[in-house]
Amino acid sequence: MCAETPDYKSTLTLPKTDFPMRAGLPKREPAWLERWERIGIYDRLREKTGRESFTLHDGPPYANGHLHIGHALNKTIKDMIVRSHQMMGYDARYIPGWDCHGLPIEWKIEEAYRKKGRNKDDVPINEFRAECREFAAGWVDIQREEFKRLGITGNWAEPYLTMDFHAERVIAEEFMKFLMNGTLYQGSKPVMWSPIEQTALAEAEVEYHDKDSFTIWVKFEVKRKPKLIPVSERGTEPTVMTKAEQEAFDLEGAIVPIWTTTPWTIPSNKAVVFSNSVRYDLYEVTAVEEECWAKVGERYIIASKLAEQTFEKARVKDWRHLGEVKHQTLEEIELLHPLANTPGSKREWDKPRDFRAAEFVTDTEGTGFVHCAPSHGMEEYELYRDLGMLQQVITYNVLDDGSFRPDLPFFGGKYILNRKGKEGDANTAVIDKLVEVGGLMARGKIKHSYPHSWRSKAPVIYRNTPQWFAAIDKPVGDGLDTHGTTIRERALTEIDNVKWTPKSGRNRLHSMMEARPDWVLSRQRAWGVPLTCFTKRGALPTDDDYLLRNEEVNARIVEAFEADGADVWYEDGAKERFLSGIVNPDDYDQVMDILDVWFDSGSTHAFTLRDRADGSDDGIADVYMEGTDQHRGWFHSSLLQSVGTTGRAPYRQVVTHGMTLDQKGFKQSKSLGNITPPEDVIKQYGADILRLWVAQTDYTLDQRIGPEILKGTADSYRRLRNTMRYMLGALGDFTEADRVEAAEMPELERWVLHRLAELDTQVREGYARFDFQGVFRAVFDFATLDLSAFYFDIRKDALYCDGDTLRRRAARTVMDLLFHRLTTWLAPVLVFTMEEVWLERFDADDASVHLQDIPATPDGWLDADLAAKWAQVRAARRVVTAALEVQRTDKVIGASLEAAPIVYVADDTQRAALESVSFEDVSITSQIKVTGDAAPADAFRLPEVDGVAVVFAKAEGAKCARCWKVLPDIGTHAHADVCARCDDAVG
Missing domain, CATH: 1.10.730.20 (Isoleucyl-tRNA Synthetase; Domain 1)
Structure with a gap:
């Protein structure tokens, strides 16, 4: 630092700036936002011509509630992508968007109704939808300002909204492509169902939390299959039994126990299955503890590996092994439901249960047997679907609200969950009845990971209900020359045509796509885009003419949606409006379900990238960027939707970020008080500090x-x-x-x-x-x-x-x-x-x-x-600086300019480098000597810099009054108290 003396300070060229040390970002940032809006930064960037386009397609946040730190992270990363590419010479476009339909908004409106004592069902549907639309629009405005406050650039004046009329038109149009290409069908199969919200849910709408569940071991009594004798052979001598038939005869009255964590599914049981790769044995109970539901003398067939733990759970003290039960023998028996022949059951469960082998059965837990209620389990459903036996095993015992049908004996009107999403009375009613009839072997409780609705946070159930699906393994009848004939084949191929950051994202989505079932498109709600299709009265879902496929009808629908939005579907006379003059409206029923909101967001590429002038040049985004949870959400649904309608992925690259945790690595939670709202960070530090935090993190991991x-x-x-x-x-x-x-x-x-x-x-x-x-x-x-x-x-x-x-x-x-x-x-x-x-x-x-x-x-x-040379110079400088710091700490000198160290350099090349660069200036000393002599043993050294040593010496001469260097020429110039350089500068 140069001396600031009265005589020479004015001769120094000191730095001049009004740039403040203190940023004051919280107060000053809004003024820059106003300035950017005033001068139209985003629009002016679009005026730069001749640039290659770069489009990041915004995954739509939901228009419901203030932003959290995950939103801030997500939008800031997107903004950095867009801005950096713009400044590297691209035309980097960014159209923000919002998801506006769906259950969370409906839920908020219904909550408001309940507080006012109103019933949603008493409100005209389009009046209800108008309130949902107004609610969404209000939150879009709020979130837009919160995003802008983060410094996010984009076309904020014209965002895309899934509830815009054109968007609703395109969503319906994209749905009708599935209708026309033959992949849309109506089926009745188990889907994840929210009794609280009374609608089907997609996997992406489900999150997993620990749940305490009842566990029960239930007795199914063995009944030998009746021997069917042809009419022509009746009256003849009985044939000799096979060994397996004889063993089955001997097992009559034995018990096959099953284990389940869903007692409420027992009334819907239609079968029990075993495994051909598991060994089963027969055991007789010889001693029991008090309050044991197993009885002495009862015989149980159990998987060998699980027998001991099963008897332990049942409080059985002792038992004896009676021998192995062969798989051929198991094939000769059937089972009685524990409620069979129960007084008051109205013969609901009297028919014997099916008993057969299934590949999904293991001996890792339970008893080695699996109870099957195909209406409430996908594996069981698929088993009996492939056997062509669904008609015999499907039940409709559980209603939309999660209650048993009123006429179900013993259990009618019981609820699986109560209205608050907590344990209802169905499980206990089933358990109590099983105890009463002697059908229970043991009971307990287990804490396990269980699916919950991410909206209501209540548990969900698997429930068989008629829904609309997109078949992902059926050839797509669109005639497109693409990589595969089915949606699944196309999707798996396209995944490998996409660049993934991090690369693990590819494997995650690929494995999900390999294993996923057909896409459930329908929801039983009101706020969304309807499934714009009609079914023929009297026809079955399996009939070719069950769905009306008519391009003229479709054209009428999309024209009406473009003009007036999806509300027209719910207006009186809508069916006649769309069908009259083309087909007889009386021959068809109008479908009133709405589309899964993931179909909405999965279609955004069509009405944003494809249809907008500021979209992508070829309708494909250069990048999609969202959190890692979107492998089962937006990335997933967008890929399914796009390959189903265009045969290709809607993105060239997919980037994912992790979740945001607190500073100790725990999940952020209001109950823990460890939430960091972005608004609080901005108020204390400013948005730039929040953005810098994003830039300093490895966003591909949890932050x-x-x-x-x-x-x-x-x-x-x-x-x-x-x-x-x-x-x-x-x-x-x-x-x-x-x-x-x-x-x-x-x-x-x-x-x-x-x-x-x-x-x-x-x-x-x-x-x-x-x-x-x-x-x-x-x-x-x-x-x-x-x-x-x-x-x-x-x-x-x-x-x-x-x-x-x-x-x-x-x-x-x-x-x-x-x-x-x-x-x-x-x-x-x-x-x-x-x-x-x-x-x-x-x-x-x-x-x-x-x-x-x-x-x-x-x-x-x-x-x-030159870089190699200066690397050697810097290495030597570190040794000098460290040596002088020792002298400064010991108060030998006050500043490095008081020093004239001797630097011993062993390497000739390094020594030559130091001698050629005014090493005293580089080291900020007044004088310095560089030598190739051997360094004294007590010279200062740094272990990491080999071949350089320093011996301290004080500079000789007087201190320049202007630059403070200690030099021998002071007093020999026109200005007696300065050095030659300063004398020349002062003039």
């Missing part, structure tokens, strides 16, 4: 945030801000007349240019692969280590004390080049701060750093030989 982490982020910000402030001060009056060509610059400046060229490649490659953590770390380390701690530290003497020298002009030229690159490199991350920095130099009315591109960097700046 942590909390007060201590944010303090560390703010500290990094302050260090970077100080670097920018230093450059602004040095460039206060820089003009083009000061500029120096690279070839004329000193080596140190050319080394900085080399580092700029290296870093430019690193930044561009990092931004291209969305590695914001890598980009920021590289730029931050450069700014704080290469610049602040090295280059600026060395050159501040020349900047402050030199006159109009080449060295000073070269340093300022490099500062200018640094300025343009650092501001544009960091602008996608620190959108407000880099705007403040830019306007400090270029404060025109319509100026903005966000209208700039990252400057091209000349290849000629790269100089590997």
